[in-house]
Amino acid sequence: MEDNDRNRSDDEEELANVSGIREDRRDWMNELHVRFKQRELRLTTAVIATQIVLLALFVGLWEFAGRRKWIDPLLFSYPTKLLDQLWRTMADGSIWPHVGVTVSETVAGFALGTLLGTLIAAALWWFPFLSRVFDPYLVVLNSMPKVALGPIFIVGLGPGFMSIVAVTLSVTVIITTINIYNRFREIDSGYVKVVRLFGATRSQLFRLVILPGSFPVIISTLKVNVGLAWVGVIVGEFLVAKLGLGYLIIYGFQVFNFTLVLSSLIVIAVVATIMYQLVSALERKLTAGWRER
């Protein structure tokens, strides 16, 4: 209603104006908009150009320094050697099993880590007694470097997929639990009151308010976990694997093939970026229309 009133006064103003004046105003405002967009475009172009130049400078300098032997090519290799290595392993197909194993371990790690963390957070929310009991343990576990537990997982679960995913979980689950549980508790009590006043049960409260209200935080935790899972997987592969990009890195070190080490790192960077972008796209899709006030 109040908006109608506002519109009405706009209408009156428009009626009072001669149409010529109104067009003038529109042109003037369009011009302002166009100029604004041009400025934005120029800025974006400058940023991208600088990024490309920086990258080209870095790669060029590296290549030059490597070939000129300013830096030890055995240790630092150089870009064309890396590309050659990558191209060969891609062409003969020997790199794909490594990529496949590492990617599946990472996906399992961050997906399971987020799911498990959310489930534990839900249990803590459901039983406040539990959350009070476990609070100090969570704090201690969170500050402990859990990657150090790796050897125990390997002995317990055997060297392979399971123990690597376990290392990843140990890195992701605790922090996920803490973040999501905190979000559960921060939900504005007004929303809780609304459904309680309708006589909602505790499970309805969780399903209608707590979980959907925490959704953006769960998704952003998923994004953080993508990064953490890579750390867990690579460390896990350092420790045990016979396959995977982390294994390639550690193998490269052992045989003093640093070209292999660096080319594996480049593959990891590319795959991790793709994965992050996919999760970001998922986030945009799932939280469309959802906006905080």
Add this chain to the structure above:
Amino acid sequence: MGALGLKRDSVLELQRLSHVYVNEKGASLAVENIDLTVSRGQFVSLVGPSGCGKTTVLSLLAGLFPPTKGRVLLSGERVQGPSPKVGYMLQQDYLFPWRTIRDNAAVGLEISGRKTRSSMEAVDALLEEVGLPGAGHRFPHELSGGMRQRVALARTLATDPEVLLLDEPFSALDLHIKLQLEDLVDQTLKRLCKTAVLVTHDLAEAAAMSDRVIVLGRNPGRIRCELAVPDEIRLASPMNARKLPGFQELFERLWSELDAQDEEGGESDGGQ
């Protein structure tokens, strides 16, 4: 108000109601010995200084927590907890940002398991009645504050409650929109013959909307006195009521009651 024909049919009853809040710091007496009866179709306002336990009384009526002493009766039955028979409107709308307007308005139906095709049609009709036709598929962030509070009204009415508890629902709005909404709520409640209890700081709002105004005192909260609103003001819409000759006098009586109690402080034993 046609429903007054069925007079003395009491919907809400508070009997010797006292409530104590307990926390780590200690126990504090919020309200003491409140006796109040509200008849069907009546509109009762609770006014008083802050700390007089207005919101406590409303929460007890809603069954959000049990009173420490005394009883709350709804249509003769003891209130055990929140129920769809009592609707509650908060100061802020608290619409869920992830739900459409329509789904927000239907959340009460969903909770009580009454969300059906026909009840959703009723929700659409209700949204139209509160002045939001065709807004059902929009999201809360697309609406202004006044429009959102209209959705909150529709949400409260959707479960068809017998009693509406209004906890300063207009206080966060601009004056202009506040007056429009007061009229809308008044009209809607009269047409549906709903009983209502309004808590407010705004004496003019209390005087313009109510059949009875209860003035509460503080430390502890208790009923200090009650003013019956003259028929002509009672029957007029809130907007028109403010223009009637008797309105200013009623407002000043309310004002002086509140003033008097400020001077007395918490010492009087109050009540009437």
